Amino acid sequence: MSAQLFWLHEEVLSEGLMQKQYAEGCRFLFVFDTVWLTQRPVSLKRVQFIYEALLAMPFEIEIVYGDAAEVLKQQVRQHPGLMGKVIAPKDPELAVRVEGVASEVGVSVLERSRWFASSGKKFSRFFKFYNSVRSEALQAARSHKGEL
Amino acid sequence: MPKKFENREALTALIAETFESVLIEGHRQPSPIQGKVMSAAELAECIQPAAYARTRNFYDGAVSRLSPFVRHGVVDRKTLARIALAGGDKPAEKFIQELIWGEFWQHIAEGDPRGLWQDAEPYKTGFSARDYASELPQDIVTGTTPNACLNHFIRDLHGTGYVHNHARMYLAAYVVHFRRIQWQAGAAWFLAHLLDGDAAANNFSWQWVASTFGRKPYIFNLENVAKYCGNQVDCRPETNPELNASYEALSARLFPARAL
Numbered sequence: 551m552s553a554q555l556f557w558l559h560e561e562v563l564s565e566g567l568m569q570k571q572y573a574e575g576c577r578f579l580f581v582f583d584t585v586w587l588t589q590r591p592v593s594l595k596r597v598q599f600i601y602e603a604l605l606a607m608p609f610e611i612e613i614v615y616g617d618a619a620e621v622l623k624q625q626v627r628q629h630p631g632l633m634g635k636v637i638a639p640k641d642p643e644l645a646v647r648v649e650g651v652a653s654e655v656g657v658s659v660l661e662r663s664r665w666f667a668s669s670g671k672k673f674s675r676f677f678k679f680y681n682s683v684r685s686e687a688l689q690a691a692r693s694h695k696g697e698l
Numbered sequence: 699m700p701k702k703f704e705n706r707e708a709l710t711a712l713i714a715e716t717f718e719s720v721l722i723e724g725h726r727q728p729s730p731i732q733g734k735v736m737s738a739a740e741l742a743e744c745i746q747p748a749a750y751a752r753t754r755n756f757y758d759g760a761v762s763r764l765s766p767f768v769r770h771g772v773v774d775r776k777t778l779a780r781i782a783l784a785g786g787d788k789p790a791e792k793f794i795q796e797l798i799w800g801e802f803w804q805h806i807a808e809g810d811p812r813g814l815w816q817d818a819e820p821y822k823t824g825f826s827a828r829d830y831a832s833e834l835p836q837d838i839v840t841g842t843t844p845n846a847c848l849n850h851f852i853r854d855l856h857g858t859g860y861v862h863n864h865a866r867m868y869l870a871a872y873v874v875h876f877r878r879i880q881w882q883a884g885a886a887w888f889l890a891h892l893l894d895g896d897a898a899a900n901n902f903s904w905q906w907v908a909s910t911f912g913r914k915p916y917i918f919n920l921e922n923v924a925k926y927c928g929n930q931v932d933c934r935p936e937t938n939p940e941l942n943a944s945y946e947a948l949s950a951r952l953f954p955a956r957a958l
Contacts, residue, residue, distance in 0.1 A: 560770055561769075561770065561771045562771040563733075563770045563771050563772050564771045564772060564773075564774070565735050565772075567771070582699075582717070584719075584720055587717070587720040587721075588720055590889065590897075591720065591721065591722045591890055592721070592722065592889075592890050592891075592895070593721060593722050593725045593856075593859070593890055593891050594710065594713055594714060594717070594721055594725060594726050594727070594728065595725070595727070595728055595729040595858075595859040595891065595893060596859065596890075596891075596892075596893055596895070597713050597717055597721070598709060598710060598713055598728040598729070598733070599728075599729060599731065599732070599733040599766060599770070599859070599893050600733060600770060601709060601713065601733065602709070602732050602733030602734060603733030603734060603735070603770060603772055604733075605701060605703075605733075606733065606734045606735045607735060608735070613699040613701070614699065615699055615716055615717070640804055640807075640808075640896075640898070641807075641896070641897050641898065642807055642808065642811035642814065642897075642898075643811070643814065643897065663774075665774070665775055665776040665779070665801060666801075668805065672809050673802070673805065673806075674806070676799065676802050679798075679801075679802045679805060680795060680798055680802070683798065683801070684798070687779065687794070687798060687801075688779070688783070688787070688794070690776060691776050691779035691780045691783055691794070692780065692783060694776050694777060694779075694780045
């Protein structure tokens with residue numbers, strides 16, 4: 551069976567998600583991506599918060615600082631036949647970066663889970679959106695088994 | 699990168715050195731809010747839906763302060779909604795509405811990713827986009843504006859990476875309307891510092907305050923800050939001279955063309 555790698559990014563530091571991926575035989579990699587951090591600069595506080603959350607996870611996570619594309623290419627070279635996967639980010643600009651790297655390196659992009667399905671209708675004012683999704687959101691929350 | 703550190707300061711030192719070329723200038727202190735995994739019991743302790751509904755607009759109100767954990771996927775909004783609903787639908791309503799605001803901003807950003815940094819609509823202030831400066835002035839980025847309450851909120855932003863939502867609105871309105879700076883400059887400033895900095899919620903909220911994603915500009919006065927923050931923050935008129943006015947007087951001063 552090929553080695554499996556789950557590429558974590560700053561939106562998916564979920565113990566529950568990692569539990570699921572671990573059960574599927576994945577090991578974990580988090581890249582502090584210099585290309586993304588240059589595009590969207592942050593203070594030390596944010597980096598430290600993420601680092602601490604990674605250290606608190608009950609899984610072995612390889613933490614790397616560098617260009618995510620280069621880091622992942624190196625992983626592929628070191629582990630021929632590697633099957634990598636990553637969850638699509640919500641942030642449209644981070645999604646462009648992650649999906650670009652995934653495509654370049656051959657990592658599968660998985661759809662992120664959502665609280666409730668979108669009706670496909672476009673809303674530009676909150677209360678119209680809220681009234682449209684409220685019932686489904688409550689129902690989904692009540693039946694959520696999730697991480698608890 | 700290493701996983702074992704003698705103490706928190708050792709991790710801070712490693713980050714300051716390794717990330718030097720990509721971090722924003724200055725601000726090399728960590729937040730008192732620590733990244734961690736939270737148990738269901740810990741999460742439940744942070745969520746008080748009934749008190750949240752009554753007091754959320756107050757600086758010391760019963761807000762969960764879980765937004766940095768939601769932002770990084772440590773916990774998801776659906777899980778928080780489930781916890782809130784344990785005490786009944788009615789008390790949970792405001793808290794869940796707030797969670798759904800996050801989903802709404804995501805819905806907007808997915809529908810129009812360009813709106814993350816471009817005006818969604820024209821300003822409704824009587825000014826055009828070119829009337830607004832593109833960079834934050836020094837007194838704002840150093841927290842030395844003429845107004846003590848705003849400097850307090852800026853210290854929160856820089857020191858902790860967390861600012862109460864009402865204070866975020868005050869700061870955004872001050873930057874855009876009192877100082878006539880483009881909302882994009884303020885949004886980037888917040889995104890760099892906030893532990894929960896999420897481009898969709900942050901940037902569209904700035905646009906809402908600015909009036910480029912809403913029907914009218916949001917403004918505030920000192921009386922409003924004193925009502926919601928007065929027991930924690932210096933709201934004396936003599937230390938907040940730019941804000942001490944009625945809404946009518948402020949509207950006339952800030953939006954002279956709109957008032958005509």
